[in-house]
Amino acid sequence: MELTTLIVKITVLALISFYIVFTFVVLNQVSVMNRIVTLTHASNFLKIIAVIHFFLAISLFIAALVIL
Amino acid sequence: MQDIFVSPHHSVKKEEPAAHQELPPELKKKGHVHVFSSFCTSPHDVRFESQQENEKILLFLRSHFITNISWIFLTIVLAFIPILIPILLPLLNMDTSFVPSGLLTIFIPFYYLALFSYALVSFMTWFYNIFIVTGDRVVDIDYSNTVIHNVAETKITHIQDVNYNQVGFISSIFNYGDVYVQTAGNEVNFEALSVPNPRKATEIIANLIGGKK
Numbered sequence: 001m002e003l004t005t006l007i008v009k010i011t012v013l014a015l016i017s018f019y020i021v022f023t024f025v026v027l028n029q030v031s032v033m034n035r036i037v038t039l040t041h042a043s044n045f046l047k048i049i050a051v052i053h054f055f056l057a058i059s060l061f062i063a064a065l066v067i068l
Numbered sequence: 069m070q071d072i073f074v075s076p077h078h079s080v081k082k083e084e085p086a087a088h089q090e091l092p093p094e095l096k097k098k099g100h101v102h103v104f105s106s107f108c109t110s111p112h113d114v115r116f117e118s119q120q121e122n123e124k125i126l127l128f129l130r131s132h133f134i135t136n137i138s139w140i141f142l143t144i145v146l147a148f149i150p151i152l153i154p155i156l157l158p159l160l161n162m163d164t165s166f167v168p169s170g171l172l173t174i175f176i177p178f179y180y181l182a183l184f185s186y187a188l189v190s191f192m193t194w195f196y197n198i199f200i201v202t203g204d205r206v207v208d209i210d211y212s213n214t215v216i217h218n219v220a221e222t223k224i225t226h227i228q229d230v231n232y233n234q235v236g237f238i239s240s241i242f243n244y245g246d247v248y249v250q251t252a253g254n255e256v257n258f259e260a261l262s263v264p265n266p267r268k269a270t271e272i273i274a275n276l277i278g279g280k281k
Contacts, residue, residue, distance in 0.1 A: 040113035042103040067170045
């Protein structure tokens with residue numbers, strides 16, 4: 001049971017880690033596309049959303065580390 | 069040798085480059101592009117990377133926002149699933165006591181974050197697919213699959229023809245269609261798909277290339 005719990009914990013943490021990488025890629029793409037075309041207010045709005053999204057993913061990883 | 073035929077004298081109208089042509093009144097008025105804009109003439113708050121100092125954007129096009137309805141609807145439906153499962157499980161006599169509560173505490177936020185990612189990427193795919201017409205060029209920015217983007221541009225003088233089509237009931241109701249810009253020779257043709265007011269967009273581009281549609 002201990003081993004099963006450990007395997008589940010490692011799997012969940014690995015999944016969330018991959019997800020963090022994905023959110024970083026999305027954030028990077030928002031930066032790249034904002035460089036290609038800039039819409040004064042809309043570009044900043046999307047950048048903020050992408051940054052919040054990235055930090056939420058990191059928060060989830062920390063929460064999983066603590067809770068599981 | 070005597071002249072066999074002398075054509076009646078007529079003045080040849082020299083086509084001015086679009087940049088120096090007098091702009092029609094609709095393109096003189098400055099427009100404003102917000103987050104959900106799909107059609108804007110002469111936007112003052114848009115810039116693209118290779119834009120020259122004195123180059124003005126005359127037309128800004130994106131797909132009509134109604135084309136996003138499928139992913140918005142799917143997102144809303146999927147958002148309700150974690151709420152419905154605790155209601156449905158007792159009805160189906162399913163025992164979930166073997167699932168650690170900590171796992172559910174992490175899984176549900178993870179599910180909603182993943183759903184948010186889906187919505188964000190879908191929105192970005194619509195947001196960054198832009199068709200820009202300036203006095204000198206046409207720029208087509210395509211963004212797809214999170215990491216793929218393509219920027220194509222051509223001079224207004226290289227454009228041979230512009231046309232549009234509007235097919236279907238929904239596109240007629242919401243007045244959106246596809247605008248096609250044909251360029252000379254081996255150059256890639258440009259297309260702006262599902263853009264609002266395709267007739268007006270075609271008219272603006274046609275006037276810029278010196279033709280009347």
